[in-house]
Amino acid sequence: MKRIELIKNIKGASELDDLKKIKSRIERLLKEIGKQESKLLFFTLNDELIEINSEYLIGELNQILKTKTIERTKYYINRLIKGLTKNKTSRINDLNLNRWKEYEDIITDSLWVLEKRDKSGAHKADYWGNFIPQIPNQFIRRYTKKGDWVLDAFAGSGTTLIECKRLSRNGIGIELNADVVKLAKENLANEKSRNKVTVKLVEGDSTKVNLKNELQKAGTKSIQFVFLHPPYWDIIKFSKKKNDLSNAKTVEEFLEMFGKVIDNTCSVLENGRYLAVVIGDKYSDGEWIPLGFYTMQEVMKRGYKLKSTIVKNFDTTKGKMNQKELWRYRALAGGFYIFKHEYIFLFQK
16 A cells, blocks of 8 residues: 555545545444555555555554544544645654554553563673663664764663664674673674664773774764663672773772763753663662662762653563572562662653
8 A cells, every 4th residue: 555545545545535435434344454464564655665654553443443423533634734745843753643542552651561682683691781772772763863872881691782773773892801792792683773873982991991982983073862770789790800890999999980981972962862771770788779879970060950760660680590499588588679670760950
C-alpha cells in the first residue's frame, strides 16, 4: 500500500456524508493493512522514507469505527490525516507529537521495570558491568534527532554506540581499557546500520582526553547528549589502573574523579541539552553508601538542572548468580536489604 493510496482512502472516507459508508470504507482499509506482515508500514513522501507503526494505525481506525455520530467520526479521521501528513516535532527529538500514541514503547514513568535485556544483533551480556541496551535506546530516541551526536564517557563493550548505529545517530565512546576497546570494536563491526553515521571509539581517560580535538577529527564541534555510566565505585574492579574509578581508595576520591569526568565530557555538551547518569548504590562494612545521590550532587554542583530521578530494577548480577538463597540468608542475618534497583538521573545543561 503506497502512502498516497492510504491518505486518499482516508480522505475519501471523510468526504462522505453517510456514517455507514464511511465505516465500510474504514473496514476495507483495515483489512488491507491486516495483510501486511510487518508491524512497520513504510511509505515514501517527496523521496523521504517514512515509517508508521501498523498497530498505531489500526488503533486509530478502530477508534473511528466505534464512533456514534458523523461529527465525531470526521473529527477522528481529520486528526488521523493530520498525524499522517504533518510532523510536529520539538527541537531535541524526531517524535511526531501528532502521532504520539504511536510511541507506546517509550517510557514516561519514573519507575522502569525491564524484564529482559535486549540481546539482538551485536548486543551481548558477556561484559561484566555493561548496562542494558534499552537505557540508551530510550534516551537517544527521546532526547536526540537523527544525525545528532551522542557521547558515552564509559563506553565499555559499546552498548550505547550500537544503539547509535541502529537509530542513525553519530556516537563517540571513551574507554580506558585497551582490551575492552578491542571488544567494543568487534561488537560494533557486527552491527549494521541502514544509514551512514559516524561511530568512533577513543581509548583514553575520560578525565583528560581532549574531546574538542576528537570532535574536530570526527567532523563536529559539539555533542547533543552525554551518557555517564561509571563503575559503582569498587563493586567491580575493571582494571589495575590508578586512574580507573573502580580503584578509588575512598568514596571522596571516587567522587573527585567522577567530577573531573563531568567537567571534561560535558564541556562539549550544547547548552539546553541533556545528560544521563546511570549508577547504583553499594554496601561497605555493613553501611549503605548512597553512591547514586552523591553522584547526582556532583552534577548539580556544576549548575545542571535535575529533570528526573528514575528507579530501574535489576534482578540478578553475575556476582550473585545462583546465590539467591545465600543472599537472602545474609540479608535476614545482617539486617539489610538486597539491591534490586539502580538509578538513572537525567540533567539538562
